Amino acid sequence: MSRRKARETAFKVVFQVDQVQADAKKAFDYLVLHDKLAEKNQGFSWDLIQGTLEKQAEIDQMIASYSREWALDRMSSVDRNIMRVAAYEILYLEDSQAVVAIDEAIEIAKKYGDEGSGSFVNAILDKILGEKNG
Structure with missing residues (x-):
């Protein structure tokens, strides 16, 4: 659960940067205190x-290539930013457990997104993982 909270915090910060051009460090520092993110998970x-x-540019290009029916700027900002964080973890973190990253992204999407968010996020992230494992 603690890594989920770390992922959720990351999503919230990336979302704020995307929506209101928030300063990432200030948003992170605020959320660490507000959401009581454990010190051991802050680095992650x-x-x-x-x-x-x-x-982000590389990740966005990949997301867009798999979501043909939804342009990146037309999809839910919640879904878009959850997928960005999870895609980064899947593609670039060496110690990532991709299946866990996807499962947790789905749960975060269900919490913050709309009715179809979990399925949409799952479909796109599965395709990204498939390409990585190619």
């Missing part, structure tokens, strides 16, 4: 945030 969460923002 911050790595997800930094990496996602650094690789």
Whole structure:
């Protein structure tokens, strides 16, 4: 559960950066206190945030290639940002357990997204994982 909270915090920060151009570090520091993210998980969460923002263009291109019916800017910002964070973890973190990252992204999507978010996030992330494992 603790890594889920770290992933959820990462999603919230990336979402804020996407929606209101928030300062990632300030948003993270606030959420660490507000959501009581354990110190042992703060590094993991911050790595997800930094990496996602650094690789966002590449990640967005991949998400867009698998979501042909939804342009990136037309899809739910919740779904888009959950997928960004999970895709970063799947593609770029060496110690990532991709299946866990996808499962937790689905749960976060169910919590913050709409009725179809979990399925949509699952479908896109499965395709990204499939391409990685190619």
